[in-house]
Amino acid sequence: MSTTVYQAFAEAAQQWPQHPFLCVTPETAHAYGIAAGEISYRDAQASIDALKATFGAAGYGHGHRVGVLLENRPAFILHWFALNALGVSVVPINIDMRATELEYLIDHSDIVLAIALPERHALLQAAAQAAGRSLLLMEANQPPPAAPGDAPFSTSRIDMSTECALLYTSGTTGRPKGCILPNEYFLAAGRWYAQAGGLAALSPGRDRMLTPLPLVHMNAMAYSVMAMVITGGCLIAIDRFHPKTWWDTVRESRATVIHYLGVMPAILMKAPVTDQDRTHQVRMGFGAGIDRSLHAPFEQRFGFPLLEAWAMTETGAGAVIIANHEPRFVGSSCFGKESDDIQVRIINDAGEPAATDENGELLVRHAGPDPRFGFFAAYLKDDTATRQAWEGGWFHTGDIVRRNRQGYLHFVDRKKNVIRRSGENIAAVEVESVLVQHAAVKAVAVAAVPDEVRGDEVLACIVSHAALDASQATELAHDIARWSLTQLAYYKVPGYIAFVQELPLTITNKVQRGELKSLAPTLPGTPMCIDTRALKKRQEPVA
Known part of the structure; x- marks a missing residue:
């Protein structure tokens, strides 16, 4: 061979x-x-x-x-x-x-x-x-x-x-x-x-x-x-x-x-x-x-x-997982179930095994005598990061997932993208996937900004299809927030909507979360960042 x-x-x-x-x-x-x-x-x-x-x-x-x-x-x-x-x-x-x-x-x-x-x-x-x-x-x-x-x-x-x-x-x-x-x-x-x-x-x-x-x-x-x-x-x-x-x-x-x-x-x-x-x-x-x-x-x-x-x-x-067998739970962010040659752990914030349908960080390793088979060998010139990634003999992915009752895995978000608002954990990617469906939204990225009462608040950076002045931005932000309330739990709806010319992206066109995290707190109070917190109210259950 x-x-x-x-x-x-x-x-x-x-x-x-x-x-x-x-x-x-x-x-x-x-x-x-x-x-x-x-x-x-x-x-x-x-x-x-x-x-x-x-x-x-x-x-x-x-x-x-x-x-x-x-x-x-x-x-x-x-x-x-x-x-x-x-x-x-x-x-x-x-x-x-x-x-x-x-x-x-x-x-x-x-x-x-x-x-x-x-x-x-x-x-x-x-x-x-x-x-x-x-x-x-x-x-x-x-x-x-x-x-x-x-x-x-x-x-x-x-x-x-x-x-x-x-x-x-x-x-x-x-x-x-x-x-x-x-x-x-x-x-x-x-x-x-x-x-x-x-x-x-x-x-x-x-x-x-x-x-x-x-x-x-x-x-x-x-x-x-x-x-x-x-x-x-x-x-x-x-x-x-x-x-x-x-x-x-x-x-x-x-x-x-x-x-x-x-x-x-x-x-x-x-x-x-x-x-x-x-x-x-x-x-x-x-x-x-x-x-x-x-x-x-x-x-x-x-x-x-x-x-x-x-x-x-x-x-x-070494730990790829794919939904290549039925049931695939289409429409649920399911990415399948690990095969016999992969071991998976999901741990909650306390470091304990997550319960069924509880969100937790995904830890993986290869089964058998070599838990690192098929994985990268190391981070170049960064032994500390390599050791931290493999702490306890498991590779810490930084991804938040959950396992359903049938044993299948569902992706939630990157651990560092989770927004904590009033005790609720909000996945940035979930909010983004909804906001991008609004007809006026060309691209969107969501991040946390500090809130004195709630810890974090949700801020959405939006690139709109059409150019906007300040008045139009306010009107559109309110429209997006009201529409979002029909699509998401109220606490996930953006408390701030900032219209930007472009999103910070990596060279592979992923959102540059580090730059977004630094940018987001600077936006509230600026002309094209609209405060929509007053619109965030619990919605009556749909009959």
Whole structure:
């Protein structure tokens, strides 16, 4: 059995040489200025081996780290596999990163080379200089410059424990942490997906998986890529999610599996119903975060299940959980039940096991002799954070979940996103999922602000579809608050509604909770922040 990502691909290329490995759609080809079409396993293997030879001749080897800023181009994967064969770890770099973010990544990761788009070279070089680092640069189609020094572990064997990639967390609550991911992490992810079964079953040598998620994201890099490698399928990695042409791309690429983020179904459901809605070959979607009210209507309209799953960059396939068997409790934020090779604990604020239907923090580990199998190896340069994450022999996820009477798990929110108002625990994500359904709301993020009487109060930062003056903002805020009272328990309704131009987002378009937490207390009392606390009253029960 293969012990590296490169070996796993080589085995697949030997078994399915003529099968397509990568598909570049015309739309993605146009966006990137590259050729459209398919690349077979055999041709990909030839390209990978050629790259391996050139990097090896240039002195790159076991223990070096190389940044990769190539978006979702095939070159990303080909360079990754070639470097992996030499024991070089890749550090994916998001195209949206700017000076401060790049300076931190370059300094923290110790990359010696960046394979990047030519238009990003100047920015990378400036960031490296600001960090006081020396950084070599190359384009994907150029020969590599000579390595700046000997490979740190040139005499050590390359195996399952060898670092394959350094992936940074999204940094929603603070500075991104660098997760050291060994070969085992990626192999476990691909093998897990290949064996998941049920509604998530893959057909060896036949599936075509379409993902709009960036290859800097663990979902695309670990699950999508490796699932296709392990099963001999074809990966269709598009440049991004294009709502207007999504279904055309799905049909033309002959996708059988799609990966999604929660916002995608919401956008697709806003499109007019057509007689082409079920004209496709998709058997299932794999993702997380769909709005509960849209889950069943989406499946009914488009004709395939959206399988909600839970995992983190840190857990990988060591503790992935997915609702791939019935009952799925569609519309309830259920993400399934752990399999036999995963152990789960849910603890309340007192550190005691949570009761049935009681919210608590999710703790996980792998069953068997190695509780960290499939997980990240450690946080780079942060032993303290690694120890804290594994306190008591369990990985502390920071996610609040609950288990129903049938034993199924339901996602509530991130622990740090819970608002405590007058003894009530309010999940920010629940309030957000309701507010975004209001016709005037384009985007929303919810946070706590101090309240002298209630401890916390709910504040909603809203990006509206239309520009507003102060008078219009007040009128709309009151309308949103009154409408919210028909959708939520009164205490969950925003006590403040602030209209903003944009939300603080991470490079993966998640709400930057750390910045939001700092921003929220500064908004009450400003012209575009409307105090709606007087409207928060208990509602009479509906007859």
